[in-house]
Amino acid sequence: MRKNIVAGNWKMNTTLQEGVALANEIKEALNGVETKCDVVIATPFTHLVSVVAAVEGTSIGVGAENCADKTEGAFTGEVSAKMVASTGAQYVILGHSERRAYYHETPEVLKEKVLLALENNLTPIFCVGEVLAEREAGEHFNVVAAQVKESLFNLTADEFSKIVIAYEPVWAIGTGKTATADQAQEIHAFIRQTIAEKYGNEVADNTSILYGGSCKPSNAGELFAKPDVDGGLIGGAALKADSFLGIITAF
Ligand code: PGA
Numbered sequence: 001m002r003k004n005i006v007a008g009n010w011k012m013n014t015t016l017q018e019g020v021a022l023a024n025e026i027k028e029a030l031n032g033v034e035t036k037c038d039v040v041i042a043t044p045f046t047h048l049v050s051v052v053a054a055v056e057g058t059s060i061g062v063g064a065e066n067c068a069d070k071t072e073g074a075f076t077g078e079v080s081a082k083m084v085a086s087t088g089a090q091y092v093i094l095g096h097s098e099r100r101a102y103y104h105e106t107p108e109v110l111k112e113k114v115l116l117a118l119e120n121n122l123t124p125i126f127c128v129g130e131v132l133a134e135r136e137a138g139e140h141f142n143v144v145a146a147q148v149k150e151s152l153f154n155l156t157a158d159e160f161s162k163i164v165i166a167y168e169p170v171w172a173i174g175t176g177k178t179a180t181a182d183q184a185q186e187i188h189a190f191i192r193q194t195i196a197e198k199y200g201n202e203v204a205d206n207t208s209i210l211y212g213g214s215c216k217p218s219n220a221g222e223l224f225a226k227p228d229v230d231g232g233l234i235g236g237a238a239l240k241a242d243s244f245l246g247i248i249t250a251f
Contacts (some may be wrong), residue, residue: 002208004037004224005164006248008127008238009065009093009212012044018164025241030060036230036251041127041238042093047078050089056078063125066099069112079217081116082164092117093233095127097170107150108165114151118159125164125233127151127212128191132171132190140169144187145194157199165191165209166233172213174235181222181229184211188228218248 014022030039034215042063043051051060068078099105105113110126117124124157130140130146140248145168152163167187169179179187188209196204211223212233223229231251237243 001161002156002206002230004251005040005064005210005245006040006244006251007040007061007091007093007166007231007233008038008244009042009046009096009233009235010206011065011098011235012237013239014044014047015052016047019043020050020054022241023051023060024033026244027055027058027060029241029245030058030248032113032230033249035248037248040125042091045084048084048087048089051118060089062089062122063092063093063122064089065093065096066082066094067094067113067122068151069109069116071176075150079153081113081122083183085120091125092122092124093125093127093166097127097129097168098185099174101170107147110151110155114155114163118155118162123164124164124167125210126231127166127168129168129170129173129213135169135171140187141190146192147190150200153198158240160195160199161206163207165207166212167191167209168212168233170213176212176214178214178216178219178223179211181219181226184223184229185226188226192228210238215247217250220247220250 040061064084067081095110128144132142192204208230210231215232216237
């Protein structure tokens with residue numbers, strides 16, 4: 001059966017010292033708490049080694065927020081999937097809407113990143129989601145299906161079974177405006193159906209599909225109660241141990 005996952009996405013927040021302190025707070029908050037989901041924290045590259053060390057011996061997973069689309073070499077400023085894996089991190093967020101919008105990441109580039117992540121045994125948390133104008137035009141199903149197909153449908157079924165999807169409507173990210181639980185369920189079910197058409201029901205049923213976009217303790221319970229919502233990718237509310245814990249325990 002598919003896993004429930006709550007993943008924090010710290011984005012470009014916290015210094016190294018603040019990040020390690022936050023990781024320690026999360027670790028302490030979770031100590032002795034029986035969770036019904038896997039917990040992951042995705043941090044800036046500079047924090048990975050220290051955060052991996054901070055949560056060692058716990059079940060908390062660690063991830064990067066991006067990786068390069070190239071293996072190695074003369075790509076000044078880039079960080080490869082192999083480098084991420086060498087820190088002990090197990091996950092990498094790919095295709096976040098901020099990367100797509102501000103850093104012009106294309107479906108082709110994301111395809112390369114996904115392959116390199118998988119080659120290095122990292123679990124990609126692959127983000128999809130429409131902007132407001134696309135939802136208002138009723139285009140959200142087509143947009144999300146295209147994002148999934150263009151960067152992931154080159155994978156074998158075996159490779160695809162290692163992918164985690166995060167549906168994050170761009171209009172809900174950092175805006176305080178959450179998709180309703182029914183809106184989330186509708187599109188998560190559609191994504192699962194799209195996966196089933198390509199890879200069959202078993203792969204689709206085993207794929208974790210997370211919701212992201214202004215998820216907080218007060219709305220997480222309702223979202224996670226939906227049958228096709230398998231957890232959350234959490235931005236703002238992951239920067240405080242108590243609100244992150246409130247979301248983790250919403251299952
Ligand atoms: P948010 O961000 O929870 O702050 O809306 C979610 C995300 O971008 O992953």
